[in-house]
Amino acid sequence: NAAHDVTAFGKGVFGDKRKFEAQAYEGKFRLFDATRGDGVVTYDNTTGTNVDVLSINKMFKDGAAVDAHVNAEKTYDYFKETFGRDSVDDNGQQLISAVHVGENWNNASWNGRQMSYGDGDGERFYPLAGGLDVGAHEMSHGVVQHTAGLIYRNESGALNESYADIFGAMVDRDDWLIGEDIMADGSIALRSLEDPSVIVDERTESGYSPDHWSKRYIGNLDNGGVHINSSINNKAAYLVSEGGEHYGIAVSGVGREATEQIYYRALSFYLTRNSDFSMMRQAAIQAATDLYGSNSAEVQAVTQAYNAVGVY
Numbered sequence: 384n385a386a387h388d389v390t391a392f393g394k395g396v397f398g399d400k401r402k403f404e405a406q407a408y409e410g411k412f413r414l415f416d417a418t419r420g421d422g423v424v425t426y427d428n429t430t431g432t433n434v435d436v437l438s439i440n441k442m443f444k445d446g447a448a449v450d451a452h453v454n455a456e457k458t459y460d461y462f463k464e465t466f467g468r469d470s471v472d473d474n475g476q477q478l479i480s481a482v483h484v485g486e487n488w489n490n491a492s493w494n495g496r497q498m499s500y501g502d503g504d505g506e507r508f509y510p511l512a513g514g515l516d517v518g519a520h521e522m523s524h525g526v527v528q529h530t531a532g533l534i535y536r537n538e539s540g541a542l543n544e545s546y547a548d549i550f551g552a553m554v555d556r557d558d559w560l561i562g563e564d565i566m567a568d569g570s571i572a573l574r575s576l577e578d579p580s581v582i583v584d585e586r587t588e589s590g591y592s593p594d595h596w597s598k599r600y601i602g603n604l605d606n607g608g609v610h611i612n613s614s615i616n617n618k619a620a621y622l623v624s625e626g627g628e629h630y631g632i633a634v635s636g637v638g639r640e641a642t643e644q645i646y647y648r649a650l651s652f653y654l655t656r657n658s659d660f661s662m663m664r665q666a667a668i669q670a671a672t673d674l675y676g677s678n679s680a681e682v683q684a685v686t687q688a689y690n691a692v693g694v695y
């Protein structure tokens with residue numbers, strides 16, 4: 384008997400009820416959502432199967448798998464509804480997620496083909512699939528790969544990371560924090576777009592996340608600081624959306640809707656593999672000009688935001 388689509392249920396990592404699309408298949412249920420693109424599929428890396436052997440009557444028991452699946456569905460929907468983009472490649476590419484990767488792995492990743500989530504060690508992270516912004520961050524690496532293809536090193540790599548954080552914050556839309564749901568060590572988040580300097584990234588000797596180009600990390604850690612200097616562009620994007628005063632420069636924000644359109648257009652039309660922060664500034668100004676006109680509040684916000692973080 385062929386598989387058929389069902390709406391299924393389950394509890395996430397933190398016990399919250401989730402609803403999602405799955406399939407009934409040979410008397411069992413599998414995490415395959417055939418309603419989005421060429422499919423959204425989530426599997427348990429320890430068993431290699433997307434069949435939740437414990438699932439009975441469409442109830443799934445694996446919290447990390449449930450959350451990873453829902454994260455992918457929500458992020459697919461975000462790119463489709465906000466930009467008309469059909470998955471990471473704009474051609475319906477299947478969204479594959481693996482959970483329970485590694486042993487208490489304190490990581491999540493996009494490896495060019497799929498998302499992978501560790502369970503965390505319970506000291507630094509809880510299971511990373513539990514964060515919607517985590518899944519959105521990982522899938523956004525796939526979108527970056529299929530658009531500008533920003534090389535994952537130094538400034539282009541920091542932009543790659545920043546785009547993953549910006550879209551992560553736009554999908555998980557109730558704040559400007561990244562990873563706030565999965566921190567086990569008491570910190571408020573892994574990164575903050577609103578005020579990067581409140582989060583210390585232990586990967587750096589600098590001991591803080593820079594919020595101005597003059598404070599950028601220069602060194603070999605973290606592929607030349609891709610998770611560190613991303614905060615400079617993150618702060619700029621936050622200022623474009625929410626506004627504020629930063630190092631004495633005032634920015635009038637234009638809101639999340641205009642901001643996401645400006646950054647998506649800059650990424651998909653203007654940025655390329657080696658783009659640096661200065662080219663990011665120019666690409667965002669050009670995208671805002673295309674969308675809203677050269678004398679628009681949006682162009683003004685972008686210009687002032689990059690002035691405020693010292694990128695010219």
Ligand SMILES: Cc1cccc(C(=O)O)c1OC(=O)C1CC1
Pocket residue numbers: 489490491492493516517520521544551561562573
């Ligand atoms: C936790 C982690 C470690 C190393 C790389 C990444 C990475 O995906 O760049 C990573 O995941 C994140 O940053 C997501 C947003 C929380």
Ligand SMILES: [Zn+2]
Pocket residue numbers: 520524544547
């Ligand atoms: Zn990343």
